[in-house]
Amino acid sequence: MRKAFLLLFAAILMIKPISLQAKEGFCYEDYKIPEEYISYFEEYGVRANICPELLESIAFYESRFKKDVSNENCVGIMQIDIKIHSDRIRSFGYEVDDMYDPEKNIEIACDILSYLYEEYGDNNYLVILHYGGRKKEILNYKKTGQISEYASKILWLSEKYERFHNK
Secondary structure (H helix, E strand, O other): OOOHHHHHHHHHHHHHOOOOHHHHHOOHHHHHHOHHHHHHHHHHHHHOOOOHHHHHHHHHHHHHOOOEEEOOOOOOOOOOEEEOOOOHHHHHOOHHHHHHHHHHHHHHHHHHHHHHHHOOOOOOOHHHHHHHHOOHHHHHHHOOOOOOHHHHHHHHHHHHHHHHOOO
């Protein structure tokens, strides 16, 4: 009996303690922001009066922080639609190919989001849905008030990043 107790006790000691993050169903390692991008999110987020953690969560869901991602007309870490925003890109002195540069991509994304906040006020859902090109979900939200899974996930992760950054 004593041997069984000692084995059980040893097994319990070997189990990793459950962190607060794990209890909440969130493990930062699964959503880790590459170190080299954090200053870009902070700098351009503050400059544009946009929560850096919101930018981080959009980048996670749009590209998983991969700078060379391309999906139809959308490129880079923030998935800038180069067809729709070519004039905006050029107004910054950039070329379309510059959107593969994470810093420039985040800067343009902040400009787009600033414009959307001017259009929609403080309605994060509509801003996120418009940014993500979710036209049907915008109409559904306006009709029913129902929040889309896409926008919910981005806002959920933004909140987790804020907690992780002690904000």
